[in-house]
Amino acid sequence: MNKVVAFLFGLVCFSSQSFAATVPKPYVPDEPVVVVKSKPVVKPAVKPVAKPVVKKVAAVKKTVKKTVKKTTKKPVSVAKAGKVKPLSATKTTKPATKLALNSTQRLNKYSRTQKKVKSRQLAKNAGHKSASISSRAHAPVKSSLAANTPPARVNTIPMTSGSPFLDSNAALIMNANTGRMVYGKNAARRTPIASITKLMTAMVVLDAKLSMDQPITITNADVDRVKRSSSRLEIGTTLSRYDTMWLALMSSENRAAHSLARTYPGGKGAFIAAMNRKARALGMRNTVFYDSTGLNKNNTSTAADLALMVQAAYRYPQIRQLSTSTEHDIISASGRQLHYQNSNALVREGAWDIELSKTGYIKEAGRCLVMVADVQNKPMVMVFLNAGAPSGRINDARNLKSWLERQPVKQLG
Known part of the structure; x- marks a missing residue:
């Protein structure tokens, strides 16, 4: 009698292990899919994974959980169509909307920002400065005018490229x-x-x-x-x-x-x-x-x-x-x-x-x-x-x- 019970128990264990080995594993990517705002990425179509009819066996659940933990660094959920998305309930997971900038990109971005700030500052300073010999335009004056007529005020000095060197200060x-x-x-x-x-x-x-x-x-x-x-x-x-x-x-x-x-x-x-x-x-x-x-x-x-x-x-x-x-x-x-x-x-x-x-x-x-x-x-x-x-x-x-x-x-x- 004892031999018969032992034989049946061994047969059940063997059948359970064989069945668990045949259960298909769900698709899990190596990294979460990154979405860039400027260039939307079209996600490739993934064939839906058919749901196997599985009996609620404690050993199968444990095996699936262990497999998911080993293959992903972040917790993911499996949608009905087989698509993967970050769990919304996880507070530490940030929306993957921008790529991280490397050191060169950060330096370029900083340089562009500094140039913009400097340009605005120069424009502001130029607006506050007043040339001591500007805005002096009156009507044109001829030498035949009366001696007591106020002279025409001088205008702003233009650019003088190529002008000669002068000894006068x-x-x-x-x-x-x-x-x-x-x-x-x-x-x-x-x-x-x-x-x-x-x-x-x-x-x-x-x-x-x-x-x-x-x-x-x-x-x-x-x-x-x-x-x-x-x-x-x-x-x-x-x-x-x-x-x-x-x-x-x-x-x-x-x-x-x-x-x-x-x-x-x-x-x-x-x-x-x-x-x-x-x-x-x-x-x-x-x-x-x-x-x-x-x-x-x-x-x-x-x-x-x-x-x-x-x-x-x-x-x-x-x-x-x-x-x-x-x-x-x-x-x-x-x-x-x-x-x-x-x-x-x-x-x-x-x-x-x-x-x-x-x-x-x-x-x-x-x-x-x-x-x-x-x-x-x-x-x-x-x-x-x-x-x-x-x-x-x-x-x-x-x-x-x-x-x-x-x-x-x-x-x-």
């Missing part, structure tokens, strides 16, 4: 009639202007409509005690106001310029006040005058402001005539005949068509030069400040004139 080129700026270098930098001051001195004298034939005698008060510069104009020499202004403009005679301020109605103080009022009226916001000669280093301005002053002086026929004359003779107090020449070598040479000129020099200002010269039949204001070498301002003028002659005419305004 500041420079500016502008059309005298239209105010169009063609070239600029440190045009807003404030610097002493030396005897360029004398252009303003001449304008204030002419604006006062004083008699140009009135005699002016050089006195000890006109001697330079600031720079202790020499002068051939002897004390006691008497000249007409016209001749005195002639020497001040043509050969930058300091005693002559000082005597023009001294003999002004109200004296030197009233004259200096009139100079600064004139500067404000011309829009010279970065300019101040302390004397009529330019020997005072506190007479300061910018190339942009001086372009306005030259443009205004260009309207005075007397200033154009006297500042561009090549020579002039006077009789000194001792009876000697003194021969004066223009301080601008370009005027003396006579090769240029120069309609206005003024030079200047003190140690603090360097070599300075302002002119109105005809280039391609257009009157061009030229301002050169703080050149180092004695010939620096002249060479700068020649180089820039050659450069202007190569530009299209429309670029010169």
Whole structure:
């Protein structure tokens, strides 16, 4: 009897193991399917796995569970059609909507972000910055306009690719009639202007409509005690106001310029006040005058402001005539005949068509030069400040004139 029971028990066990071995295993992928938003992935059709009719045997359930755990790292569920999806109940499982970025991709993304931020910051800063010599456009000005007409304000300086190297620390080129700026270098930098001051001195004298034939005698008060510069104009020499202004403009005679301020109605103080009022009226916001000669280093301005002053002086026929004359003779107090020449070598040479000129020099200002010269039949204001070498301002003028002659005419305004 015992042998029969043992035989039957062994037969049942053998049948169960054989049946479990024939149960088909469900399809389980190696990794969860990744879905990319930009390129939807079409999931391949999977043949449905037929449900086997399985008896509820504890051994079969254990075998299936062990197989699933070994083949997958994340828990999955088997859908009716055999598709696999992450379990929604698992909180730690994130939706697989984006691929992880490697280090190169992260670096590229960071670089793109930084470029965008920097571009926005630069645009913001550019919006807050205000050019000190911008938005200065008035109606076009002709040289035939009245002397007291405000000059055209200069416009923003355009790009000047290919322009020559200059010895001057500041420079500016502008059309005298239209105010169009063609070239600029440190045009807003404030610097002493030396005897360029004398252009303003001449304008204030002419604006006062004083008699140009009135005699002016050089006195000890006109001697330079600031720079202790020499002068051939002897004390006691008497000249007409016209001749005195002639020497001040043509050969930058300091005693002559000082005597023009001294003999002004109200004296030197009233004259200096009139100079600064004139500067404000011309829009010279970065300019101040302390004397009529330019020997005072506190007479300061910018190339942009001086372009306005030259443009205004260009309207005075007397200033154009006297500042561009090549020579002039006077009789000194001792009876000697003194021969004066223009301080601008370009005027003396006579090769240029120069309609206005003024030079200047003190140690603090360097070599300075302002002119109105005809280039391609257009009157061009030229301002050169703080050149180092004695010939620096002249060479700068020649180089820039050659450069202007190569530009299209429309670029010169």
